[in-house]
Amino acid sequence: MPRTNLEVAAALHELADLLEINGGDRFRTLAYRRAGDAVRGLGRDVATMTEAELTAVHGIGRATAGKVQELLVSGSIGLLEQLRAKYPAGVLEMTRVSGLGPKKALALHDALGVGSLEELEEALKAGRLRDLKGFGARTEENLLRALANHSREERRILLGEALGVAEEMLDGLRTIPGVERASYAGSLRRMRDTIGDLDLLAATSCPGEVVEAFGGLPNVGRVSAKGPTKASVLTRGGLQVDLRVVAPEEFGSALQYFTGSKAHNVKVREHAVRMGCKLSEYGLFRGPLWEQRIAAATEEEVYGALGMQTPPAPMREDRGEVELALRGALPSLVTVRDLRGDLQSHSVYSDGRRTVREMALAAAAKGYEYFAITDHGRNLSVVRNLSLEDIERQRAEVRALNEELAGRIVVLHGLEANIGMEGDLDYPDEVLAGFDVVVASLHHQLRGEREAMTRRVLRAIEHPAVHILGHPTGRMLPRRPASDLDMEAVCRAALAHGVALEINANPRRLDLKDDHAFLARQMGCLFAISTDAHSPRELDLMRFGVGTAQRGWVEAKDVVNTWPLEKLRRFLAKSPLER
């Protein structure tokens, strides 16, 4: 990607972040963010485009095109510079401490010159906040506690957000001369649902220059530490990113070392020792003085020399994958390419933002064979939902669409039914039976006792019209916990009644979560990996659901939306299936 595109995208994203903190209106911040994504996705150098060409790009409006032109012509965006001056990177990080929103963080910065978490702690301990208007002794105490709690755990960010930042940083890294390969590692590469710090790895023979240039990438706000082969930076959005620079011939062993969980790495190293070898981030070694390096350039080479298959990164948690890899018996995990359709999505008939047709066209453009629109049933009263008349109207619309799009994609008329307090669903049985696909989900009163919650879900699973249990535990990251369910009982019932368990791909849900998916897979359950898209863009969230499924060792054959339409139809008809 041209370097200018990176810079422009980073500037637009930063503008969005800063406007949000500054209390700017949501649509404007959204517009800048979307425009930033659009520039990143451009196939050509943004610097060569006229303003008219820019506004013709989907996702770039006239106002944002103006900002892009301003940046290209003058080298900066006035509004962005104003906001940068107002909120340095350290102040952004401060706004994330609980009890210290944008206003207070800014007040501290202006009154005391406090511009980072470390300076905040110093100022607190020196009692400098006490006399400040709006603070006082109570705030001081609360802030000290909040700061202590603002540990790595607290600072974890969602997978979806982390991956976006990591890819932006990688794009930047790859533009630096001398960088031969670059990757993210750590819990992000293992696709954990939340991420602490971002770990990046680059292969080069000129480490010093790369470390130096890394600190100057467009979205780096502050370099917090720097050494000959590593650097820690704070992005302009306030996230910590750690870069390790290694020699090209050691890239594989370093990637292996920085990707696996501690438990996975310990187990692999123990195996190396049993073989009379030593494994480190620099390679696999043999000989009396470990002077003989047998493998290091690629991960496959390292695992291969250890007599193992290479476990996909999301499996590297020591859940038995090392033993299987040694026997050459790793499962073949589901991938994004295996998916033939998406089985949960919303349109303007409920809380979605686009028409059924727009959603179906977007699904067809992704190359899907089929696609289900599943708007909310009438018992979910907090959003617009399907009246009985709507159902008929929408069914006719779907029928017409299927004629129009014949040969391109098949649209299934679905419903996301709401599971009531007694496990009841939104409509009489004959109405439910009229849908091609019914997803049943919990949306309210999620805090009940385990027994009552499980009973609700089991009743829904037992309903003959239900095909898929949607976002089974109702959790919302980072704060709303999962409902207390007897997952074994849920899996058993799903298996018995031919109901697939959804792995909801939205990064705020990822529900089933990885260990529930792992349990369900062991019990032989079926899965549906669905985006729950409320707009065409959200159809792209699929990879997060797939990552979660991979963490649960889910194979393509057990995911109903990897099946050809004909087989899917047999599942939806609840006919016996050969697995």
Ligand SMILES: [Zn+2]
């Ligand atoms: Zn839902």
